[in-house]
Structure formats: C-alpha cells, structure tokens
Amino acid sequence: MSTEVRVRIAPSPTGNLHLGTARTALYNYLYAKRHNGKFIFRLEDTDNERSDEKYTKDIIDGLKWLGLTWDEGCDIGGPYPPYRQTEKIDHYERIADKLLQNGFAYLCYASTEELAALKEEQRVSGLPSRYDNRGREVSIEQREKYQAEGRVPSFRFRVEEPQDIHWDDEIKGPITVNSADLGGDMVIIKSNGVATYNFAVVVDDIDMQMTNVLRGEDHIHNTAKQLLLFEALNCKPPHFGHTGLIFDSNDRKLSKREHGELVHIDYYKTQGYMPEAIVNYLIKTSWTPPDDTMEKFTLEEACQMFDIKRVSKTHARFDMDKLNWYNSHYLRSLPLSTVTERARPYLTDFDLSEYSHDELEKLVDTLRGSLTKLSEIKAAGSFFFGKTVEVSDEMKSTVLSSSEAKKVLTETLSSISKMPFDDPAGVKQIVDSMGKELGIKGKNLYWPLRAALAGSTQGPDLGSMISVLGPTKVQARLEAALKNGGNGHV
Ligand code: GLU
Numbered sequence: 001m002s003t004e005v006r007v008r009i010a011p012s013p014t015g016n017l018h019l020g021t022a023r024t025a026l027y028n029y030l031y032a033k034r035h036n037g038k039f040i041f042r043l044e045d046t047d048n049e050r051s052d053e054k055y056t057k058d059i060i061d062g063l064k065w066l067g068l069t070w071d072e073g074c075d076i077g078g079p080y081p082p083y084r085q086t087e088k089i090d091h092y093e094r095i096a097d098k099l100l101q102n103g104f105a106y107l108c109y110a111s112t113e114e115l116a117a118l119k120e121e122q123r124v125s126g127l128p129s130r131y132d133n134r135g136r137e138v139s140i141e142q143r144e145k146y147q148a149e150g151r152v153p154s155f156r157f158r159v160e161e162p163q164d165i166h167w168d169d170e171i172k173g174p175i176t177v178n179s180a181d182l183g184g185d186m187v188i189i190k191s192n193g194v195a196t197y198n199f200a201v202v203v204d205d206i207d208m209q210m211t212n213v214l215r216g217e218d219h220i221h222n223t224a225k226q227l228l229l230f231e232a233l234n235c236k237p238p239h240f241g242h243t244g245l246i247f248d249s250n251d252r253k254l255s256k257r258e259h260g261e262l263v264h265i266d267y268y269k270t271q272g273y274m275p276e277a278i279v280n281y282l283i284k285t286s287w288t289p290p291d292d293t294m295e296k297f298t299l300e301e302a303c304q305m306f307d308i309k310r311v312s313k314t315h316a317r318f319d320m321d322k323l324n325w326y327n328s329h330y331l332r333s334l335p336l337s338t339v340t341e342r343a344r345p346y347l348t349d350f351d352l353s354e355y356s357h358d359e360l361e362k363l364v365d366t367l368r369g370s371l372t373k374l375s376e377i378k379a380a381g382s383f384f385f386g387k388t389v390e391v392s393d394e395m396k397s398t399v400l401s402s403s404e405a406k407k408v409l410t411e412t413l414s415s416i417s418k419m420p421f422d423d424p425a426g427v428k429q430i431v432d433s434m435g436k437e438l439g440i441k442g443k444n445l446y447w448p449l450r451a452a453l454a455g456s457t458q459g460p461d462l463g464s465m466i467s468v469l470g471p472t473k474v475q476a477r478l479e480a481a482l483k484n485g486g487n488g489h490v
Contacts, residue, residue: 010044043084336368337361387472429463
C-alpha cells in the first residue's frame with residue numbers, strides 16, 4: 001500500500017479566493033512538500049446556484065499568484081485532469097445506492113414545506129434545529145402514496161445516536177463530537193440528484209486516496225459526519241487537522257459580509273501587495289518556525305521547515321499593520337527588476353517612454369522604500385513624468401518666493417553641468433557645497449529645490465530624485481520655477 005502523502009485544497013467556487021482558503025492551501029502545500037507528497041486541487045462545485053466560473057478563475061489565479069502549483073487537479077486550460085465534482089454526479093449516486101442497499105441510508109420523501117414547518121416548530125419551542133429522522137419509519141403504502149403525489153426523494157444517511165465520534169486531530173489533538181449534535185440523519189443525495197458536500201467530499205477523498213485533510217475548524221462537525229460515512233463505506237479515513245479561523249481585532253471572523261473585499265486575495269493583488277509578503281504573513285499567522293524569532297521566510301524555506309505540530313490550535317488574528325510591514329519589507333528587498341515589472345501596471349497613466357528600462361528601475365528604486373503597497377507608486381511618482389511639474393500657489397508663495405529660494409534655484413541651475421547624474425550621493429554633495437557657499441542650509445536649501453522639481457517639500461532622497469529626473473527635466477523645472485514662481489505651464 002502506498003504511503004505517499006496526498007493532500008488537497010478543495011475550494012467551492014461560490015466566491016473569490018478568501019484569505020482563509022489561501023492559508024489552508026498554503027498549509028496543505030507545505031505539508032505535501034515537506035513530506036515529498038502530492039498537493040491536489042479539487043473543485044467542489046456541486047452548489048449549482050452559487051457556483052460561478054468567474055470564481056473558479058479567481059481562485060485558480062489567486063493560488064497561482066501566491067506561487068502555489070498543484071500536482072494534480074483542476075486547471076482551466078491547463079495540463080491537469082479536471083477534478084470537478086460536477087463531473088462525478090452519477091458516481092456519487094452509485095455509491096449512495098450501495099449505502100441504501102446495505103441499510104446505511106434510506107429514501108426520504110419529506111417535502112420542503114414539511115421540513116420548514118419542523119424547523120419553525122423547533123424554533124418556537126426553543127429547540128435546536130435538526131431533522132427528526134421521520135423518514136426512517138415510512139411504510140410501503142405511505143411511500144407509494146408519496147410517489148403517486150410526484151414527490152422526489154432525497155437519500156439520507158442514518159446517524160445513530162448517541163455515539164461519540166473521536167479522532168486524534170493533527171493540530172488540535174484528541175477531539176470528540178457526539179453524533180446527537182450532528183442534526184439528525186443527513187442528506188447525502190438531494191432530491192435533484194446532486195450529492196451534498198459531506199458525501200461528495202468523502203467519496204472524493206476515498207477515490208483520490210487522500211492521506212491527510214487540513215482545513216479550518218469550521219469543518220469540525222463535518223469531519224464527525226464524514227468519519228461516519230468513511231466507516232459505512234468501509235474505508236480508512238485520512239488524518240484530519242483543523243486550524244483556528246482568522247479573526248479581526250474585535251473577535252469577528254473574517255468574512256465578506258463584515259469586512260468586504262479585504263478578505264479576498266484579489267484585493268491585495270490589485271492593491272499592489274507582493275505575493276511573497278502575503279505568503280509569509282499568512283503562513284506566520286498561525287504557524288511558528290522552529291526558530292521562533294524568525295519572522296521572514298520564503299515559501300521554499302517554509303517548505304523545508306514546516307511541521308504541522310507547530311500550527312497554532314487557536315484563532316489567528318488578522319493584523320493589517322503586520323501585513324503592511326511584510327509588504328514594505330518585500331518591496332524593498334525583492335530584486336529591483338521584479339518590483340519594476342510589477343510597478344508598470346500602476347504607471348500606465350504616464351508616458352513610460354520618457355525613461356529607459358534602466359532609468360525606470362532607478363525611478364522605482366528611488367520610491368520603493370517609501371511605499372507600503374505598489375499602487376501608491378502612481379501618486380508618489382507622478383512628478384517624475386512630464387517636462388514640468390504643477391506647483392501650487394501656496395507652495396509658490398511660501399517656499400519659492402523668497403530671494404534666498406531664488407538664489408538656490410539659480411545656483412543649482414548653473415551647477416547642472418557639474419552634476420554626476422548617475423551618482424545620487426555625488427549630486428547631493430554638489431547641492432550641499434553650493435548651499436555652504438551661499439550660507440543657506442536645511443529646509444531653506446532643500447525645500448525650494450524639492451518644490452521646484454517635484455511640486456512638494458516631501459519626497460524621496462533629493463540626490464536620487466535629481467539623478468532620476470536627469471538634466472533636461474531638472475533644467476526645465478528650475479527655469480520654470482524662476483520664471484513664474486514654480487508653475488511650468490506658462
Ligand atoms: N469546499 C469546502 C470549502 O470550500 C472544502 C472543505 C474541505 O476541505 O473538505 O470550505
């Protein structure tokens with residue numbers, strides 16, 4: 001018998017890729033890599049009404065963006081066989097038939113109205129909502145009557161009560177759930193012929209020989225139900241491990257309803273987060289590396305270090321500041337060519353042909369230290385584009401109108417030919433020694449230059465800024481500032 005580790009991510013395409021699903025995918029991926037096993041993608045698309053191909057695409061794109069690749073499974077147009085539950089509808093029904101034949105399941109003719117009335121009765125009496133197993137005892141005559149009425153049955157699996165269902169959870173340790181808390185006999189095939197989640201998952205996990213299932217703790221009751229199904233089907237269940245969910249600082253579960261787009265990977269992708277930062281952050285939210293002071297690591301490094309026993313048993317806390325900290329770190333430390341390529345889509349409003357490939361890298365390098373996310377580069381870097389720059393009237397009167405400011409601008413203008421534009425530190429030195437000669441320093445020296453060159457007194461290092469702008473733009477902007485107090489649009 002094969003002992004190869006086989007794990008999966010099994011998203012339902014009923015929404016965009018959620019941070020929690022991405023974290024589950026990461027842990028499964030790390031587990032597979034650490035054990036030289038296989039990581040499999042399966043699409044759980046049996047919910048016809050809520051499933052949508054646009055979500056499938058978002059999920060697949062999001063996982064790939066994070067750097068996750070799978071060894072088998074669904075991939076739009078890709079090389080893998082599509083593991084989609086909707087392609088196995090008949091297979092689930094055949095397995096359900098077996099359960100019917102050996103008495104583990106029965107046909108239930110309860111109508112939607114009857115079930116709703118039962119639920120309402122339980123609500124009024126303050127009882128937990130559950131199926132009362134009424135379908136177990138239907139006489140042959142009654143069944144014929146239902147059939148004559150045109151009722152289409154569902155398949156229900158008998159959940160014998162009470163019984164303790166135990167497993168040794170790979171993350172949380174021993175867990176026991178009593179079958180009396182599982183809501184009564186469970187539907188495994190709905191009256192429309194489609195398998196329910198709990199049934200299809202078990203059939204798939206058996207078919208695909210899953211050895212381990214790592215998922216969120218919101219599935220703990222499902223695991224108990226699934227263990228009963230594995231037993232009835234006479235198959236060895238995988239090892240289960242449940243992670244705590246991700247909560248916000250007010251102890252609310254991260255959800256689309258409460259937190260909107262912030263819960264979706266696509267939001268971070270669009271905002272210019274580095275996938276390396278999201279990966280590092282998500283892994284770290286509830287896993288501690290062997291060296292517990294270690295904060296920064298790549299996906300590959302995590303694959304080497306991953307140990308399921310070091311996954312936290314409790315909730316993770318979503319912390320945007322920490323995520324931003326990671327992102328700033330990766331923006332600064334990833335190869336400049338990577339960050340520049342990723343910056344391009346945020347700079348499409350500008351004429352990028354003003355800069356050569358190398359100059360654009362220098363521009364990005366000048367700005368990346370000040371950014372939290374790449375989308376900010378548009379506002380932070382707009383002044384680099386165009387011959388001249390917009391300077392506000394307030395800036396003109398407060399920073400550019402003094403005779404000292406004019407001296408600084410005039411002197412800089414005549415120093416342009418001496419400036420080593422490929423050496424930001426050298427440029428800065430020239431500005432400083434010019435200031436010394438004029439007896440002007442600090443903000444009286446730097447602000448007029450910043451205002452004239454960038455339209456703002458804030459911004460990246462002055463030497464780098466001048467160096468990136470280059471002699472032509474620097475000259476045009478200084479001249480414009482001297483001529484009309486800053487605004488180049490004469
Ligand atoms: N389709 C389920 C979900 O998206 C997967 C649960 C499982 O891993 O079994 O939550």
